[in-house]
Amino acid sequence: MSAPDDTGRFGRFGGRFVPETLMPAVLELEEAFVEAWADDSFRAELDHLLRTYSGRPTPLTECPRLSEELGVRVLLKREDLNHTGSHKINNVLGQALLARRMGKSRLVAETGAGQHGVATATAAALLGQECRVYMGEVDMARQELNVFRMRLLGAEVIPALSGSRTLKDAVNDAMRDWVASVEDSYYCLGSVMGPHPYPWMVREFHRVIGVEAAEQARDLLVGALPDVVVACVGGGSNAAGIFSGFAEEPSVELVGVEPAGGAAVGHGVPGIVHGMMSYLLQDEWGQVTEAESISAGLDYPGVGPEHSHLSDTGRATYPSVTDEEVVDAFVLLSRTEGIIPALESAHALAWVARERVALAGRTVLVNLSGRGDKDVAQMMDVLADRL
Amino acid sequence: MSGEVGQLERSLRSRIDAGGKCLVPYLTGGLPQGPGAAWTTTMGAIAAAGADGVEVGIPFSDPVMDGPVIQAASQEALEAGATPQSILEELTRLDLGVPTAVMTYANLVFRFGWERFAASVAEAGVAAAILPDVPLEESGPWCDAADVAGVETVMLAAPTGDDARLAAVAERSGGFVYAVGLLGITGERERLADTSKVIAARLKSMTDKPVLVGVGIGSPEQAAEVCEVADGVVVGSAVVRCALETRSPEAVGDLVGGFREALARG
Numbered sequence: 001m002s003a004p005d006d007t008g009r010f011g012r013f014g015g016r017f018v019p020e021t022l023m024p025a026v027l028e029l030e031e032a033f034v035e036a037w038a039d040d041s042f043r044a045e046l047d048h049l050l051r052t053y054s055g056r057p058t059p060l061t062e063c064p065r066l067s068e069e070l071g072v073r074v075l076l077k078r079e080d081l082n083h084t085g086s087h088k089i090n091n092v093l094g095q096a097l098l099a100r101r102m103g104k105s106r107l108v109a110e111t112g113a114g115q116h117g118v119a120t121a122t123a124a125a126l127l128g129q130e131c132r133v134y135m136g137e138v139d140m141a142r143q144e145l146n147v148f149r150m151r152l153l154g155a156e157v158i159p160a161l162s163g164s165r166t167l168k169d170a171v172n173d174a175m176r177d178w179v180a181s182v183e184d185s186y187y188c189l190g191s192v193m194g195p196h197p198y199p200w201m202v203r204e205f206h207r208v209i210g211v212e213a214a215e216q217a218r219d220l221l222v223g224a225l226p227d228v229v230v231a232c233v234g235g236g237s238n239a240a241g242i243f244s245g246f247a248e249e250p251s252v253e254l255v256g257v258e259p260a261g262g263a264a265v266g267h268g269v270p271g272i273v274h275g276m277m278s279y280l281l282q283d284e285w286g287q288v289t290e291a292e293s294i295s296a297g298l299d300y301p302g303v304g305p306e307h308s309h310l311s312d313t314g315r316a317t318y319p320s321v322t323d324e325e326v327v328d329a330f331v332l333l334s335r336t337e338g339i340i341p342a343l344e345s346a347h348a349l350a351w352v353a354r355e356r357v358a359l360a361g362r363t364v365l366v367n368l369s370g371r372g373d374k375d376v377a378q379m380m381d382v383l384a385d386r387l
Numbered sequence: 388m389s390g391e392v393g394q395l396e397r398s399l400r401s402r403i404d405a406g407g408k409c410l411v412p413y414l415t416g417g418l419p420q421g422p423g424a425a426w427t428t429t430m431g432a433i434a435a436a437g438a439d440g441v442e443v444g445i446p447f448s449d450p451v452m453d454g455p456v457i458q459a460a461s462q463e464a465l466e467a468g469a470t471p472q473s474i475l476e477e478l479t480r481l482d483l484g485v486p487t488a489v490m491t492y493a494n495l496v497f498r499f500g501w502e503r504f505a506a507s508v509a510e511a512g513v514a515a516a517i518l519p520d521v522p523l524e525e526s527g528p529w530c531d532a533a534d535v536a537g538v539e540t541v542m543l544a545a546p547t548g549d550d551a552r553l554a555a556v557a558e559r560s561g562g563f564v565y566a567v568g569l570l571g572i573t574g575e576r577e578r579l580a581d582t583s584k585v586i587a588a589r590l591k592s593m594t595d596k597p598v599l600v601g602v603g604i605g606s607p608e609q610a611a612e613v614c615e616v617a618d619g620v621v622v623g624s625a626v627v628r629c630a631l632e633t634r635s636p637e638a639v640g641d642l643v644g645g646f647r648e649a650l651a652r653g
Contacts, residue, residue, distance in 0.1 A: 007524065016524055017493050019452045021545035021567055023522045024552065162458055163448065175451045180571035182547060272493040272520070273449055285470050286498030287448040 008196020114146025191235025210245020409619025417469025575605025
């Protein structure tokens with residue numbers, strides 16, 4: 001996966017559709033990122049934090065009982081074992097260091113399930129930065145624990161009250177904040193979306209997932225690679241991270257799994273929102289429609305532009321799974337391997353479980369992007385009759 | 388608009404040439420009004436109260452440049468069934484005696500089709516368009532279509548831009564140059580931001596096109612103050628708030644009249 005062109009596009013997707021007030025900041029950010037990413041001392045400091053603070057490299061875990069149950073050899077890339085419980089910290093540590101380098105002392109972020117918000121609040125605490133997180137009011141209710149976590153870490157959590165009061169609206173409010181605070185604030189975007197350079201920069205900060213996984217897979221499979229790499233896709237950051245380790249290997253099939261109620265690639269048409277052109281769920285007039293998913297982290301009507309491009313070129317495919325399939329996969333991994341996955345990550349597992357006949361005998365690498373502790377309270381209600 | 392002066396710019400210039408200051412109020416298209424009144428009646432009241440042009444918002448589900456007042460009006464208009472097509476159709480039947488400009492977001496235009504939207508705007512007799520999430524870098528496809536259709540594209544110039552950027556924005560802009568008065572989204576503020584006059588003065592020093600300040604102009608006094616430097620003002624949230632609170636074309640007309648008087652007094 002290469003860099004976008006100089007207009008910030010992957011094929012026909014991407015770009016910089018932001019208010020004029022933000023345009024200079026977006027250009028400045030691109031310049032600062034390019035410079036930092038080429039600077040060995042910046043990379044060394046980030047690597048050091050990833051190792052000593054986040055706990056990288058994360059392991060690759062064989063799943064013998066799950067594999068037996070499904071008839072598919074399943075390997076998990078354990079991003080759930082990162083500090084703060086998901087892959088989100090990779091990107092946030094990179095961006096928080098970049099913000100400091102740019103002389104910005106305040107981080108603004110949006111969050112869906114709260115994982116990116118918690119990661120941002122964590123990095124801000126670590127580096128002594130101020131932090132404000134916008135979160136949809138609906139998501140604040142279903143992810144109460146993460147709201148408290150962010151506040152405990154010293155961040156201010158502001159409810160997004162407009163529209164569907166979920167991730168989409170939190171992004172709107174974070175962008176509105178940035179329009180007003182651009183001189184001293186850094187917008188710490190949580191996925192491979194938004195205006196250029198975010199989709200590219202966030203993917204580069206998550207590239208470490210794919211690089212580690214490819215090396216670990218080669219060790220485990222004695223030089224071979226998995227047949228299929230699977231990850232869930234909302235905005236698509238964990239998928240972009242793990243795909244980047246395998247995209248140049250034509251034998252490896254790449255699968256991004258969307259929620260049935262928020263399948264931007266699967267059911268959307270090209271559109272422009274949140275600074276980017278990408279596949280988007282919208283009505284005939286271009287009004288953005290509300291996504292509906294059991295997982296707050298994937299409850300988003302758009303998708304990162306590079307995923308739209310990977311779909312157009314056929315390099316990756318983007319099937320979707322239902323909430324019911326996700327719940328079953330959430331239970332399945334818990335029972336067979338003693339690992340409670342995040343509801344987001346359970347989407348990737350749900351696809352493997354559903355496609356087990358087609359996948360029989362193959363080796364599938366699933367990016368387990370986060371742990372499910374945050375979802376336990378919500379799942380207590382959903383599973384009340386089953387457990 | 389290369390070379391030719393469009394309808395909106397002509398209207399503003401005639402005000403400026405007569406020694407006056409320009410007033411361009413904003414109303415959310417499709418916003419329900421009181422019994423017996425339509426939003427187009429309110430448009431008429433705005434024009435009659437001394438506007439030099441009227442900006443019509445075509446509501447979008449995710450208006451990132453707008454504050455709570457215009458967000459609420461947009462949502463209400465959408466719930467009442469407003470679409471780009473319905474608003475353009477109603478504008479076609481409207482003769483205000485002053486030019487209109489539509490303000491909306493990129494996705495509605497992109498979905499409609501850049502060329503088809505530009506043609507529909509022109510057919511509706513609308514002079515200009517403002518797309519706040521289409522900065523210079525992304526303006527090519529829209530501007531090409533608008534130029535062909537004879538629609539003036541009003542570009543926004545922000546306090547964060549350096550001189551080279553402001554000059555490029557002013558050069559590309561048609562109708563007028565929309566000077567964003569402050570760092571922030573639309574909405575009234577208690578006092579006029581210091582940045583308002585600064586951005587107006589910077590733009591005035593580099594272009595002959597009318598320079599109107601919008602965002603954060605909430606009262607007639609603030610309008611008069613910024614017009615010590617600027618050629619005029621765009622007044623959005625104050626007008627929309629009045630329309631939301633009173634649902635009365637007369638009340639909105641009175642409010643706009645108050646702005647006109649303040650600008651006349653100077």
